[in-house]
Amino acid sequence: MNRIGVGIIGAGAATQAIHLPALAALGDRLQPVHIADPDQGVGEQVAARVRARWSADAQAVIDDQAVDIVAICSPDWVHADQVEAACRAGKKAVLCEKPLAKTEADATRIAEASTNSGVPVIVGTMHRYDPAFVAARSAWQGFGSRRVFVRSAIYLPDNNEMTSLATNQAGSTITPGAGPAPDETPEATAEALRNSVLGLAIHNLPLIRTLIPGPVDVLEARLMRPYGYSITIGDGLRIARLAALMPGRWDPSWTLEAWDDRQHLEVRFPPSYVLAGSSAAALTTQNGSRSWRFRESGYETQWRHVADVAAGQASPDVSVHEAVADLRYAIAIADGAARTVLERTS
Amino acid sequence: MTASQPLTVEFGPVAARTVLRHRVALASVPQLLQEGRATDGIRFVDGERATWAAEVVSAVEAGACGVLVSQPSCCPTADLDKAVRAAASSDVPVAVALRASGNRAFLAGAQRTATHFGELAIFDAVHVIAPADVHGAALLGPLVDQIALLVRMAGTAGDLERVHSSADGYVVTSDVRGCAVSMSATVSGAGDHGGRVDLVGIPTRWSMHFPDQGPARPAEIVEYTRDGGSQRELIFESAERTTWIALHDAVRGFSHLPLDFATFAEYHRMASVVLGAS
């Protein structure tokens, strides 16, 4: 089998702790060949570890003929430009870390770039690919069709605790909320809340969207310090409670639960960064429970899928239009939550 | 009545489904309580009946030494006030079975949690209710239970705000000393009913899972700190059995009820007002 060349843009924590180990887990099929990062110290070191080339400039990776798949692991605000450039270059596939973009306009731009170029764009919301979640999801009867109550609870320790178990990181891990106390003006609070939705809630929101398709209203929202949120969304019939807090000094807990009139879905995800297998998912009805757990994590399953898509063996499980719809859903919630904060303080 | 003889429990009009689980609980405490007929014994009142508060008054006036109300539904404030006054003036303990706030494992550690309440950022509670347990227009019982749980730890429930309310569930929020409180409920026939509560602060986090009333499944209450998780004692006792024993002990004067009737009535009123059921 021909190896598929992978170019990675951004050599920080996500690349080192998640993507390089996940690529290694898939054996010879995918080969990191070129890594870009403007930070030479980090970029060169990370590239050398996998015998890949290093460039300071992302465009050098995109222009590299040996690169079939571009993985975009740079800071959020450059994702849209880099996805667009990779599509323009006619790559076989793009894997873009979450969030795909941070504005509606950028989301539209990405959808157009992917459609016009025919380059598949896949978003790194790994829980969407988690094999236990996927199995439980397909066992759930009538997704999006009934009254439902969802509870998403994400309680995480400092990112360093997980990245240090996943890699010997070159450079430092940034943990949201671990820095100095931020400015507490209403505008800063609203912006921090928006960022926490697009940074953390974004993992569960595509899953929630399959249960509550939207449009949804933000019924109440609060920012949690150091980092997190407490938000209720709903469409009149269906309700979701979203809570998150980090960095705590305790074991991680990442759950998604949903109830309708006859089913209960419970998914316990492992924390980010580590390749700790799939979630533990269970579906309970009046007739008892079924549960799923697999050896492979959502990160590995996602990369396997990206490889299949790049090799023309599969079309994306989540089309770019679906991914953009997921993003619009998340942006609407992030904006709605930010508005709630501003209205409360005005 | 003498201390060595079991107290007599008399059931008023009650749904067969409800009486069954209470009979199971009584069968587990034969030395303390026994079903029979006696106006000066303990009276069981089915809270699903719209007239339950008036039935408490009648039982007290007829000379009952204690009353147990199961799953109290919405009732007029005046009736509830009258029942509270009747119980107080005759000094008759009136107990209500609540699945979470009356749980023994919870109560045993509630003080410890209370001392850490100031460090909490999130109090997130959800009760999952079987369709058969939904009666009246509102899901008052679960909210009363959640309020009782919150006040036990925080000392107050804060200003409750209704975020969502329907026949199938609610979301109520408040702010208690900077902690974002959310109390919600949903009706589901999926099984695995009961209450879940997450209490989350940066140094400490608690995860609580209260089983449904009826079975003697233990509550799972785990405290997480930097040293890992430590689980409170697993007590294989139904909420009904716990309540019957507490009521027995209160009638005998051994101890007080964990939630006295006047306080229950106050929470009931708060829940009614916020759910728009009063």
Ligand SMILES: NC(=O)c1ccc[n+]([C@@H]2O[C@H](COP(=O)([O-])OP(=O)(O)OC[C@H]3O[C@@H](n4cnc5c(N)ncnc54)[C@H](O)[C@@H]3O)[C@@H](O)[C@H]2O)c1
């Ligand atoms: N899926 C997950 O579980 C997960 C986990 C962590 C982060 N992420 C996502 O991955 C992305 C990267 O996060 P991170 O934690 O690795 O951040 P990081 O800050 O650790 O790393 C980002 C790297 O990008 C480099 N960079 C800055 N500007 C660049 C540019 N214009 N082009 C190329 N590289 C540039 C920086 O020098 C840095 O090395 C973010 O979008 C984040 O949301 C996803």
